[in-house]
Amino acid sequence: MSGTSSDTFLIDGADGSYEMVVGLEVHVELATATKLFSGSPNRFGDEPNTHIDPVTLGLPGALPVLNRHAVELAMRIGLALNCTVQPCTFHRKNYFYPDMPKAYQISQYDVPLNVDGWLDLPDGTRIGIERAHLEEDTGKSTHVGGSGGRIHGSASSLIDFNRAGVPLVEIVGRPDIRTPEQARQYVNELRAILVAIGASDAKMEEGSMRVDANVSVRRPGDELGTRCEIKNLNSVRSLGRAVEYEARRQVALVEAGERIRQETRHWDEGDGRTHTLRSKEDADDYRYFLEPDLVPLDPGDEWIETVRAGLPPLPAARRTALAETTGAPADGEAVMVVVDRDQDAYVLAVGEAGGDVARALVHVKEAYAEQGAEPTVPAADLAALTTMEVAGELTATQAKQVLAEIVANGGGDPAAIARDKGFEAMDTGALEVMVDEAIAAQPAAWEKFCNGEDKAVGALVGAVMKASQGQADGKAVTALLRARRG
Amino acid sequence: MTAHDVPTTAIDIAAAVRAGIVSASDVVERHLAAIDAHERDVHAFNRVLADQARAAAAAIDAAVAAGDDPGPLAGVPVALKDNLCTRGVPTTCSSKILDGWRPPYDATVVTRLAAAGAIAVGKTNLDEFAMGSSTENSAFGPTRNPHDVERVPGGSSGGSAAAVAAGFAPVGLGSDTGGSIRQPAALCGVVGVKPTYGLVSRYGLVAFASSLDQVGPFTHTVADAAAVLEIIGGHDPMDSTSIPEPVPDLSALLDDGVDGLRVGRITDLPTGADPDVVERVEAAFDALAAAGATIVDVEVPAFTYGLTAYYLIAPAEASSNLARYDGVRYGLRVDAPDTNAMYMATRHEGFGAEVKRRIMLGTYALSAGYYDAYYGKALKVRRLIADDFARAYERADVLLTPASPSVAFAFGDKTDDPLAMYLCDTYTIPSNLSGHPGMSVPFGTGAHDLPIGVQVLAPALHEPTMFRVAAELERAAPPTPAPRMIDVAVGGAGSAR
Amino acid sequence: MSDDERIARETVAKVSRLARLALTDDEIDETTAQLAKMLDHFADIDALELADVEPMTQPYPLRNVFRDDVERAVLDRSEVLAQAPKAVDGRFEVPPILGLEES
Numbered sequence A: 001m002s003g004t005s006s007d008t009f010l011i012d013g014a015d016g017s018y019e020m021v022v023g024l025e026v027h028v029e030l031a032t033a034t035k036l037f038s039g040s041p042n043r044f045g046d047e048p049n050t051h052i053d054p055v056t057l058g059l060p061g062a063l064p065v066l067n068r069h070a071v072e073l074a075m076r077i078g079l080a081l082n083c084t085v086q087p088c089t090f091h092r093k094n095y096f097y098p099d100m101p102k103a104y105q106i107s108q109y110d111v112p113l114n115v116d117g118w119l120d121l122p123d124g125t126r127i128g129i130e131r132a133h134l135e136e137d138t139g140k141s142t143h144v145g146g147s148g149g150r151i152h153g154s155a156s157s158l159i160d161f162n163r164a165g166v167p168l169v170e171i172v173g174r175p176d177i178r179t180p181e182q183a184r185q186y187v188n189e190l191r192a193i194l195v196a197i198g199a200s201d202a203k204m205e206e207g208s209m210r211v212d213a214n215v216s217v218r219r220p221g222d223e224l225g226t227r228c229e230i231k232n233l234n235s236v237r238s239l240g241r242a243v244e245y246e247a248r249r250q251v252a253l254v255e256a257g258e259r260i261r262q263e264t265r266h267w268d269e270g271d272g273r274t275h276t277l278r279s280k281e282d283a284d285d286y287r288y289f290l291e292p293d294l295v296p297l298d299p300g301d302e303w304i305e306t307v308r309a310g311l312p313p314l315p316a317a318r319r320t321a322l323a324e325t326t327g328a329p330a331d332g333e334a335v336m337v338v339v340d341r342d343q344d345a346y347v348l349a350v351g352e353a354g355g356d357v358a359r360a361l362v363h364v365k366e367a368y369a370e371q372g373a374e375p376t377v378p379a380a381d382l383a384a385l386t387t388m389e390v391a392g393e394l395t396a397t398q399a400k401q402v403l404a405e406i407v408a409n410g411g412g413d414p415a416a417i418a419r420d421k422g423f424e425a426m427d428t429g430a431l432e433v434m435v436d437e438a439i440a441a442q443p444a445a446w447e448k449f450c451n452g453e454d455k456a457v458g459a460l461v462g463a464v465m466k467a468s469q470g471q472a473d474g475k476a477v478t479a480l481l482r483a484r485r486g
Numbered sequence B: 001m002t003a004h005d006v007p008t009t010a011i012d013i014a015a016a017v018r019a020g021i022v023s024a025s026d027v028v029e030r031h032l033a034a035i036d037a038h039e040r041d042v043h044a045f046n047r048v049l050a051d052q053a054r055a056a057a058a059a060i061d062a063a064v065a066a067g068d069d070p071g072p073l074a075g076v077p078v079a080l081k082d083n084l085c086t087r088g089v090p091t092t093c094s095s096k097i098l099d100g101w102r103p104p105y106d107a108t109v110v111t112r113l114a115a116a117g118a119i120a121v122g123k124t125n126l127d128e129f130a131m132g133s134s135t136e137n138s139a140f141g142p143t144r145n146p147h148d149v150e151r152v153p154g155g156s157s158g159g160s161a162a163a164v165a166a167g168f169a170p171v172g173l174g175s176d177t178g179g180s181i182r183q184p185a186a187l188c189g190v191v192g193v194k195p196t197y198g199l200v201s202r203y204g205l206v207a208f209a210s211s212l213d214q215v216g217p218f219t220h221t222v223a224d225a226a227a228v229l230e231i232i233g234g235h236d237p238m239d240s241t242s243i244p245e246p247v248p249d250l251s252a253l254l255d256d257g258v259d260g261l262r263v264g265r266i267t268d269l270p271t272g273a274d275p276d277v278v279e280r281v282e283a284a285f286d287a288l289a290a291a292g293a294t295i296v297d298v299e300v301p302a303f304t305y306g307l308t309a310y311y312l313i314a315p316a317e318a319s320s321n322l323a324r325y326d327g328v329r330y331g332l333r334v335d336a337p338d339t340n341a342m343y344m345a346t347r348h349e350g351f352g353a354e355v356k357r358r359i360m361l362g363t364y365a366l367s368a369g370y371y372d373a374y375y376g377k378a379l380k381v382r383r384l385i386a387d388d389f390a391r392a393y394e395r396a397d398v399l400l401t402p403a404s405p406s407v408a409f410a411f412g413d414k415t416d417d418p419l420a421m422y423l424c425d426t427y428t429i430p431s432n433l434s435g436h437p438g439m440s441v442p443f444g445t446g447a448h449d450l451p452i453g454v455q456v457l458a459p460a461l462h463e464p465t466m467f468r469v470a471a472e473l474e475r476a477a478p479p480t481p482a483p484r485m486i487d488v489a490v491g492g493a494g495s496a497r
Numbered sequence C: 001m002s003d004d005e006r007i008a009r010e011t012v013a014k015v016s017r018l019a020r021l022a023l024t025d026d027e028i029d030e031t032t033a034q035l036a037k038m039l040d041h042f043a044d045i046d047a048l049e050l051a052d053v054e055p056m057t058q059p060y061p062l063r064n065v066f067r068d069d070v071e072r073a074v075l076d077r078s079e080v081l082a083q084a085p086k087a088v089d090g091r092f093e094v095p096p097i098l099g100l101e102e103s
C-alpha cells in the first residue's frame, strides 16, 4: 500500500511504486475597499447586483482604472512569498461566459507583477512559486431548475455581478508537492501568510480563497506525467482527499495500460471522487493581447522597499519566536494553533507580565483558539493565573475554571475568583482525612496498591477527587497514598 | 431681436447669450426649426432631443437672468455622435444590437460640454460602431451630404459632420479612429479635429479600437474648434490613457500667423488622390508660403503601410471590444435554447455586415497561430510609422496632406468592395496609429463644386501649432458654398467668416 | 500567396465560432473570399524587415496610472435591470449554460 507520513507518499504498482506530483493554483480575493478597476464596493454577502457600476457591468464606453491599494496588497503577497516584484503589464483574456461582463478578463500574461518565489512548509519542504499575478474576478452564476444547482439539466442561470471586478491575486505554485499532507500544509501556511499581511481574509468556505490542484503521477525520477486539473476544492480537507483520490485513479489507469487525458476534473465531496468536467483537447484560444485601456505598471524600487519594510513578521518567524520562548516545538499543535489564530503576541505579553509562557501557551490554545479573535482578557490576569498554577495554588482543573470566569468577565483577579469559588489550596489535614476515608471505603484497592499494583491507586485517587469535588490536587493525593504505603 | 439674428458660430452664440443679447431658447428654437425643415432630407440624427434642449436652454436663460455665469459655451447647440453615452438617452452606435439602450451615465465629454453651458440637440448617425467611411453602414439608414443629398457625408461621423454643415448645430462631436472626423469634415465642408491620443477623455465613448479612438469637434470655424477642444480636452481620471496635463491654450494663438513655421510636404505620400484634391492641397502650400511659412520636403516611408497596420490592429481591438454585446445585460437578445446559441443568434442578428467582417478579421488576426503573422507584425509596422513621423517632425513643424482622396462620392459607389472603402482613410489613418493630432480645414471646392478639405498634421500635443496653421488656411480659403438643401435666407450656416 | 491559399474555409468557420457569430454556409464562403482578398492586400508589409522593431501598442507613453481605493456611487439596480433582456430576483437571467468554458 502506501506510506502515510508527511515526507513520503508512494502508491504501489504491480512493479514498483509511483509518486504524486502536485502543483496548486490559488486565487485569493484582496481585502480592498473597492474593486480592481472601479469604485464599487468589494464586499461579500450583500444583495445581488448592488455593487455595480459601468466598469463592473462592462457597459459600452466604460474604462478601467487600476486600484493602487490592490497593487500594494499584491506586492505584499509577492514579497511575503519571496518573489521578485517587477514592472508588468495587463492583458485581455478573451472568452465568452455570462458572468464575464466584457467577454474578456483583464489579467496578467507574459509579464506578471510577482515571479520566482517560494514558500517553506512547516515540515521544511520548500515549494516554488512560479508567479503571483493580479486579475479581476468574475460574477457569480446560479443554476436554477436543475438538480442540486448543477449546471447540467438546469433550466436557466441567474447572474450576480457583485463579485465581478473584485481584485484577485492568482498564486501559481510549482509542482513541488509530493504528499496530500504537504498540499494541506501549503494551503494552511499560505492562508496564514495572507491573513498575517492583511492581503486577504482567505476564507475557502466563502470563496475568498479558491484552490485548484494540478495532479500527475510518475515513477520517482521520471519525467512529469500528464496532469489533470481539479476544481471545486472547498476545504483543506477536500484538497487532501481529492489529490490522493486523483493520484490513485491515475496510477490505476497507468497500471491498466491506459493513457491519462489532460482534462479538468471536478471534486465531488459526496462520493469522494473526481469527475471529468471538460477535456482540454479542443484547447481554448484566449487571443491574449495587451489591454489598450491600461498603461504599464512599474512599481519601482522605492515603492517595493517601502512595502517590504512594512511587512509584519510572517507566521513561520513568529512560530520560531514563540517556540523559543515557551520551549514548545515550533511545529507542535499548540504553537501552530496559537500563531494561526494570531495569539502569539498575547502569549508573549503574558511572559512579559511575569507569567509562565508555557502554561499560557496551553491556556490560549485551549481557551482562545476556538474564538479566533483577540483575547479581551488583560495579559496580566492570565500571567497571575499561570503563576498561581505553577506554584501549586490551583490545580489544572481549577485553573481552567478560573480562566473561564475571567474570559466571561473580560478580565479579573484570579486569586479573588479562586477564593470565591472556594478553591483555596486544601490544607493537608483535610486532605489526610479524605485519604483515610478513601482507604477505609475501598480496602481491596488499598491492599492491591500495597502489594505493588500501582494501577490500583487510580480508584483511591478518584474517590478522593470525588469527595473533594475536584478541588484536591491529584498529584498531592498520590504522594500522600505512596507515603502511607511506606 | 428675432430668431433670425441668431449668430452662426459657437463663439458668437455664447457671447450673445452671455451678454443677454440673444436667449438660449431663441438659439435652440432657431436650430430646431432648421432641423424641422431639413432633417428629412439629410437624416443627420438618430434622435433629436427637442424637449431636453428646450429645458436646458431655459435653465441657461434663468442663469443669465439671475446673473450667474452660464459657462463659456452658453446656449451653444451641440450634435453628439450616437456612440457617446448620454444618461437616459438612447445610445445606439447605429446598431440594432444596442437599439433602445439607455446608458445610466454620461460620457466625460458630454458632462464637460453641459457644464460649459452647451446644449445637446440630438444624437447623430454613424457607420455602425464607427466602422465605415460613408455612414452607409448604419442600421437606421444613411445620412446624406447637405451639399448634395445624392452623395455620402463621409464617415463614420457623417451625422455630426452633416448636422454642422446643414446648420442643425454649430458644433458636432465625432470620434476618429482612422479618419472618422477628418474625412467627413472634408466631404461636408466643415472643420474637423482629431486631437492627440489622450488629450480628450474616452470615458463614455463606446469603444471601437481603444488605442486609436479619439473624440473631437466639428465646427464651421477653426476658432470654434479651438473653443470646444479647450472645454472637452484635458485630464480625466476616469480614463487611464488620458494625458495628465491641461489642454493647451489654443484660442489665443489663432491670429499669430505662420511666419517662420516649417510646413512639410511628404514626398513619398501614397498616390491615389483625385486631381482636384491635389490641386487644392498645392494651393494650400502656396497660401502658407505666401503667409511666411517655409515649405520643406520630408519623407515618411512607412505612411503607405498605415492602411494594412490599421486594418489589422483596429479590427483586433474591435473584436474584443464588441464581444460584450452578448444579449445578457443590455441591448438585443435573440432567444435560443442555451446561452451559447443565444450568443450566436444575438450577434448574428444584431451586427451588420461590416461589423461582422471586422470582428472576423480581428478575431483571426489575434487567434492562435496567426497572432505573430498579423497582429504582432502590425504593431511593429505601427512603430515604424511613428518613428518615421518623428524624423519628419525634426524637419517640419506640421505636415500638409489631403484629408480625403476625393470629394463626396455617390451612395453605393464603394459598398460592394470593402477595400475601396478602406482606401478613403489612406491619409488619415497614419496619425491615428502614431497618436498625433490632425485636422481637416475646408479649402475650396473640387469636382461638382463639392467641398475639399486639407489635412494639417502635427506632433503629439502640438495642437497650438496645428491650429495656427489651420487658422491661416481658413483666412486664405475661398468661401465654402452654402449647402444646397438649405434655404439660405433661413440658414446662412454655409460659409465661414 | 494566392487568394484561395491565404485563408482556409475551415479557419473562417472556426473563427466565426470563436467570435460567436452564427454565419450561414454562404456567409462563410463570402467571408472567406473577402478575408482572402484583404489579407492579400495586407501582404504589402510582408517584405518589411521587422525583426528588431519593438511592437507599439499605445501611442502615448504613460505608466502607473492609479485610482485611490475609495468607494464611489454605484448604479441603481432597478435602472440597470430594466435594461436587461431578462431579469429575475435582482439578477440577470440567461438560458442554460452549455457549450461554454467555465474558467
Ligand SMILES: [Mg+2]
Pocket: A025, A170
Ligand atoms: Mg489559472
Ligand SMILES: [Zn+2]
Pocket: A027, A135, A170
Ligand atoms: Zn486566474
